[in-house]
Amino acid sequence: MVPTHYYLILAAIIFSMGALGVLVRRNALIIFMCVEMMLNAVNLTLVALANQWGNLSGQVFVFIVMAVAAAEVAIGLAIVMAIVRHKDTINVEEINLLKW
Amino acid sequence: MAQQALFLIMAVFTLGMALGTVTSRNIFHSALFLVGSFAGVAVIYFLLEAEFVGVAQIIIYIGAIATLIIFAIMLSRSVTGQNGSPMNRQWAFAALGAALLFAALAWLFSRVDFGSTAQPVPEDAIALIGAGLVTEYVIPFEVASILLLVALVGAILIARERHS
Numbered sequence: 603m604v605p606t607h608y609y610l611i612l613a614a615i616i617f618s619m620g621a622l623g624v625l626v627r628r629n630a631l632i633i634f635m636c637v638e639m640m641l642n643a644v645n646l647t648l649v650a651l652a653n654q655w656g657n658l659s660g661q662v663f664v665f666i667v668m669a670v671a672a673a674e675v676a677i678g679l680a681i682v683m684a685i686v687r688h689k690d691t692i693n694v695e696e697i698n699l700l701k702w
Numbered sequence: 703m704a705q706q707a708l709f710l711i712m713a714v715f716t717l718g719m720a721l722g723t724v725t726s727r728n729i730f731h732s733a734l735f736l737v738g739s740f741a742g743v744a745v746i747y748f749l750l751e752a753e754f755v756g757v758a759q760i761i762i763y764i765g766a767i768a769t770l771i772i773f774a775i776m777l778s779r780s781v782t783g784q785n786g787s788p789m790n791r792q793w794a795f796a797a798l799g800a801a802l803l804f805a806a807l808a809w810l811f812s813r814v815d816f817g818s819t820a821q822p823v824p825e826d827a828i829a830l831i832g833a834g835l836v837t838e839y840v841i842p843f844e845v846a847s848i849l850l851l852v853a854l855v856g857a858i859l860i861a862r863e864r865h866s
Protein backbone atom coordinates (compact mmCIF):
# COMPACT_ATOMS: atom_id res chain seq x y z
CA MET A 603 0.00 0.00 0.00
CA VAL A 604 1.52 3.33 -1.09
CA PRO A 605 0.70 6.26 1.23
CA THR A 606 -1.60 8.90 -0.29
CA HIS A 607 1.03 11.55 0.46
CA TYR A 608 3.35 10.06 -2.16
CA TYR A 609 0.73 10.41 -4.86
CA LEU A 610 0.04 14.01 -3.81
CA ILE A 611 3.75 14.89 -3.86
CA LEU A 612 4.14 13.26 -7.30
CA ALA A 613 1.18 15.31 -8.56
CA ALA A 614 2.70 18.47 -7.05
CA ILE A 615 6.01 17.84 -8.87
CA ILE A 616 4.24 17.25 -12.20
CA PHE A 617 2.16 20.40 -11.65
CA SER A 618 5.25 22.49 -10.87
CA MET A 619 7.03 21.15 -13.96
CA GLY A 620 4.03 22.06 -16.08
CA ALA A 621 3.98 25.56 -14.56
CA LEU A 622 7.71 25.90 -15.31
CA GLY A 623 7.11 24.87 -18.91
CA VAL A 624 4.29 27.40 -19.32
CA LEU A 625 6.56 30.14 -17.94
CA VAL A 626 9.78 29.41 -19.86
CA ARG A 627 8.89 27.99 -23.27
CA ARG A 628 8.41 30.26 -26.27
CA ASN A 629 6.51 27.85 -28.51
CA ALA A 630 2.73 28.16 -28.09
CA LEU A 631 2.16 24.45 -28.74
CA ILE A 632 4.59 23.41 -25.98
CA ILE A 633 2.91 25.85 -23.57
CA PHE A 634 -0.28 24.04 -24.52
CA MET A 635 1.18 20.62 -23.74
CA CYS A 636 2.38 21.89 -20.36
CA VAL A 637 -1.15 23.11 -19.54
CA GLU A 638 -2.40 19.60 -20.32
CA MET A 639 0.26 18.21 -17.99
CA MET A 640 -0.92 20.51 -15.18
CA LEU A 641 -4.54 19.37 -15.69
CA ASN A 642 -3.29 15.79 -15.54
CA ALA A 643 -1.53 16.47 -12.23
CA VAL A 644 -4.75 17.90 -10.75
CA ASN A 645 -6.63 14.81 -11.95
CA LEU A 646 -4.05 12.65 -10.21
CA THR A 647 -4.64 14.56 -6.96
CA LEU A 648 -8.42 14.05 -7.27
CA VAL A 649 -8.05 10.32 -7.93
CA ALA A 650 -5.57 9.89 -5.05
CA LEU A 651 -7.97 11.58 -2.61
CA ALA A 652 -10.95 9.61 -4.00
CA ASN A 653 -8.97 6.45 -3.27
CA GLN A 654 -8.04 7.71 0.21
CA TRP A 655 -11.64 8.34 1.27
CA GLY A 656 -13.21 5.46 -0.70
CA ASN A 657 -15.50 8.03 -2.33
CA LEU A 658 -16.22 7.98 -6.05
CA SER A 659 -17.15 11.67 -6.44
CA GLY A 660 -13.49 12.45 -7.17
CA GLN A 661 -13.47 10.06 -10.12
CA VAL A 662 -16.66 11.60 -11.53
CA PHE A 663 -14.97 15.01 -11.23
CA VAL A 664 -11.92 13.72 -13.10
CA PHE A 665 -14.20 12.57 -15.92
CA ILE A 666 -15.75 16.08 -16.15
CA VAL A 667 -12.27 17.67 -16.06
CA MET A 668 -11.21 15.42 -18.96
CA ALA A 669 -14.21 16.59 -20.99
CA VAL A 670 -13.30 20.23 -20.30
CA ALA A 671 -9.65 19.48 -21.23
CA ALA A 672 -10.76 18.02 -24.54
CA ALA A 673 -12.86 21.12 -25.28
CA GLU A 674 -9.92 23.33 -24.31
CA VAL A 675 -7.55 21.46 -26.64
CA ALA A 676 -9.96 21.72 -29.58
CA ILE A 677 -10.43 25.49 -29.14
CA GLY A 678 -6.79 26.17 -28.27
CA LEU A 679 -5.36 24.33 -31.26
CA ALA A 680 -7.88 26.04 -33.54
CA ILE A 681 -6.64 29.41 -32.23
CA VAL A 682 -3.00 28.35 -32.73
CA MET A 683 -3.80 27.31 -36.31
CA ALA A 684 -5.55 30.62 -36.97
CA ILE A 685 -2.51 32.51 -35.60
CA VAL A 686 -0.09 30.44 -37.69
CA ARG A 687 -2.10 31.19 -40.81
CA HIS A 688 -2.45 34.86 -39.92
CA LYS A 689 1.00 35.78 -38.57
CA ASP A 690 3.28 32.93 -39.73
CA THR A 691 4.72 32.47 -36.26
CA ILE A 692 4.11 30.23 -33.26
CA ASN A 693 6.47 32.08 -30.91
CA VAL A 694 4.48 33.68 -28.08
CA GLU A 695 6.94 36.59 -27.88
CA GLU A 696 5.89 37.64 -31.39
CA ILE A 697 2.17 37.20 -30.75
CA ASN A 698 1.78 40.53 -28.96
CA LEU A 699 -1.14 42.24 -30.69
CA LEU A 700 -3.07 42.55 -27.41
CA LYS A 701 -0.01 43.40 -25.31
CA TRP A 702 -0.22 46.72 -23.52
CA MET B 703 5.71 -4.47 -1.86
CA ALA B 704 5.26 -5.06 -5.59
CA GLN B 705 2.80 -2.17 -5.56
CA GLN B 706 5.38 0.18 -4.03
CA ALA B 707 8.03 -0.91 -6.54
CA LEU B 708 5.61 -0.32 -9.42
CA PHE B 709 4.67 3.09 -8.01
CA LEU B 710 8.32 4.10 -7.74
CA ILE B 711 9.11 2.96 -11.28
CA MET B 712 6.06 4.71 -12.75
CA ALA B 713 6.70 7.88 -10.72
CA VAL B 714 10.28 8.13 -11.99
CA PHE B 715 9.13 7.30 -15.54
CA THR B 716 6.35 9.93 -15.47
CA LEU B 717 8.63 12.61 -14.03
CA GLY B 718 11.33 11.86 -16.59
CA MET B 719 8.80 12.13 -19.40
CA ALA B 720 7.40 15.37 -17.95
CA LEU B 721 10.91 16.82 -17.73
CA GLY B 722 11.51 15.79 -21.33
CA THR B 723 8.32 17.58 -22.41
CA VAL B 724 9.44 20.80 -20.75
CA THR B 725 13.10 20.76 -21.82
CA SER B 726 13.19 19.06 -25.24
CA ARG B 727 14.38 21.27 -28.11
CA ASN B 728 12.46 19.33 -30.75
CA ILE B 729 8.71 19.98 -30.49
CA PHE B 730 7.85 16.55 -31.89
CA HIS B 731 9.97 14.87 -29.19
CA SER B 732 8.14 17.02 -26.64
CA ALA B 733 4.81 15.63 -27.87
CA LEU B 734 6.08 12.04 -27.64
CA PHE B 735 7.40 12.67 -24.10
CA LEU B 736 3.96 14.07 -23.25
CA VAL B 737 2.33 10.82 -24.45
CA GLY B 738 4.75 8.92 -22.20
CA SER B 739 3.83 11.02 -19.19
CA PHE B 740 0.09 10.50 -19.90
CA ALA B 741 0.70 6.74 -20.05
CA GLY B 742 2.64 6.83 -16.77
CA VAL B 743 -0.21 8.69 -15.06
CA ALA B 744 -2.69 6.14 -16.50
CA VAL B 745 -0.74 3.29 -14.88
CA ILE B 746 -0.77 5.20 -11.57
CA TYR B 747 -4.58 5.51 -11.89
CA PHE B 748 -4.75 1.71 -12.15
CA LEU B 749 -2.57 1.48 -9.02
CA LEU B 750 -5.13 3.71 -7.28
CA GLU B 751 -7.91 1.24 -8.21
CA ALA B 752 -9.47 3.81 -10.55
CA GLU B 753 -9.84 1.58 -13.62
CA PHE B 754 -12.51 3.74 -15.23
CA VAL B 755 -10.39 6.89 -15.02
CA GLY B 756 -7.32 4.98 -16.21
CA VAL B 757 -9.06 3.73 -19.35
CA ALA B 758 -10.62 7.17 -19.94
CA GLN B 759 -7.12 8.68 -19.60
CA ILE B 760 -5.77 6.35 -22.28
CA ILE B 761 -8.71 6.92 -24.66
CA ILE B 762 -9.12 10.68 -24.18
CA TYR B 763 -5.58 11.89 -23.49
CA ILE B 764 -3.43 9.49 -25.50
CA GLY B 765 -6.05 8.63 -28.11
CA ALA B 766 -7.56 12.05 -28.77
CA ILE B 767 -5.65 14.95 -27.21
CA ALA B 768 -2.13 13.75 -28.07
CA THR B 769 -3.20 12.93 -31.63
CA LEU B 770 -4.71 16.40 -32.00
CA ILE B 771 -1.50 18.03 -30.70
CA ILE B 772 0.62 16.01 -33.15
CA PHE B 773 -1.70 17.07 -35.97
CA ALA B 774 -1.23 20.69 -34.92
CA ILE B 775 2.58 20.23 -34.90
CA MET B 776 2.47 18.79 -38.42
CA LEU B 777 0.26 21.64 -39.67
CA SER B 778 2.54 24.31 -38.16
CA ARG B 779 5.80 22.63 -39.16
CA SER B 780 6.75 25.41 -41.55
CA VAL B 781 7.02 27.99 -38.76
CA THR B 782 8.45 26.00 -35.82
CA GLY B 783 12.04 26.10 -34.66
CA GLN B 784 13.19 28.82 -36.99
CA ASN B 785 15.03 31.00 -34.51
CA GLY B 786 17.21 30.72 -31.43
CA SER B 787 16.65 29.37 -27.97
CA PRO B 788 13.41 27.52 -27.14
CA MET B 789 13.34 29.23 -23.71
CA ASN B 790 12.65 32.86 -22.98
CA ARG B 791 14.92 35.09 -20.92
CA GLN B 792 13.07 34.75 -17.60
CA TRP B 793 13.93 31.08 -17.08
CA ALA B 794 15.76 31.68 -13.78
CA PHE B 795 12.82 33.52 -12.21
CA ALA B 796 10.42 30.96 -13.66
CA ALA B 797 12.42 28.08 -12.15
CA LEU B 798 12.45 29.86 -8.79
CA GLY B 799 8.68 30.42 -9.02
CA ALA B 800 8.02 26.77 -9.89
CA ALA B 801 10.27 25.62 -7.01
CA LEU B 802 8.39 27.91 -4.61
CA LEU B 803 5.06 26.58 -5.91
CA PHE B 804 6.22 23.02 -5.28
CA ALA B 805 7.51 23.94 -1.80
CA ALA B 806 4.15 25.51 -0.92
CA LEU B 807 2.20 22.47 -2.17
CA ALA B 808 4.54 20.04 -0.37
CA TRP B 809 4.21 22.05 2.87
CA LEU B 810 0.42 22.00 2.51
CA PHE B 811 0.34 18.23 1.90
CA SER B 812 2.74 17.53 4.79
CA ARG B 813 0.31 19.25 7.19
CA VAL B 814 -2.62 17.01 6.24
CA ASP B 815 -3.00 13.85 8.33
CA PHE B 816 -4.99 11.19 6.49
CA GLY B 817 -4.92 8.71 9.38
CA SER B 818 -3.44 5.25 9.16
CA THR B 819 -5.71 3.34 6.77
CA ALA B 820 -7.39 4.27 3.51
CA GLN B 821 -11.11 3.58 3.09
CA PRO B 822 -11.67 0.62 0.76
CA VAL B 823 -12.87 1.50 -2.73
CA PRO B 824 -16.27 -0.15 -3.46
CA GLU B 825 -16.12 -3.38 -5.47
CA ASP B 826 -18.48 -2.25 -8.24
CA ALA B 827 -16.89 1.19 -8.64
CA ILE B 828 -17.50 1.46 -12.39
CA ALA B 829 -21.21 0.66 -12.00
CA LEU B 830 -21.48 3.25 -9.20
CA ILE B 831 -19.75 5.91 -11.35
CA GLY B 832 -22.09 5.13 -14.23
CA ALA B 833 -25.13 5.39 -11.98
CA GLY B 834 -23.77 8.61 -10.45
CA LEU B 835 -23.34 10.21 -13.87
CA VAL B 836 -27.06 9.80 -14.66
CA THR B 837 -28.46 10.55 -11.20
CA GLU B 838 -26.50 12.74 -8.76
CA TYR B 839 -24.14 14.31 -11.33
CA VAL B 840 -26.51 14.45 -14.28
CA ILE B 841 -26.36 18.26 -14.59
CA PRO B 842 -22.52 18.53 -14.78
CA PHE B 843 -22.59 15.59 -17.21
CA GLU B 844 -25.10 17.27 -19.53
CA VAL B 845 -23.36 20.65 -19.24
CA ALA B 846 -20.06 18.95 -20.18
CA SER B 847 -21.68 17.42 -23.27
CA ILE B 848 -23.09 20.78 -24.39
CA LEU B 849 -19.70 22.42 -23.68
CA LEU B 850 -17.95 19.84 -25.89
CA LEU B 851 -20.46 20.36 -28.70
CA VAL B 852 -20.14 24.16 -28.57
CA ALA B 853 -16.33 23.94 -28.34
CA LEU B 854 -16.11 21.70 -31.40
CA VAL B 855 -18.40 23.93 -33.47
CA GLY B 856 -16.37 26.95 -32.31
CA ALA B 857 -13.08 25.22 -33.16
CA ILE B 858 -14.28 24.51 -36.71
CA LEU B 859 -15.43 28.13 -37.05
CA ILE B 860 -12.08 29.53 -35.84
CA ALA B 861 -9.81 27.18 -37.79
CA ARG B 862 -11.52 27.12 -41.19
CA GLU B 863 -10.07 28.97 -44.16
CA ARG B 864 -11.86 32.17 -45.06
CA HIS B 865 -12.19 33.03 -48.74
CA SER B 866 -13.36 36.59 -48.98
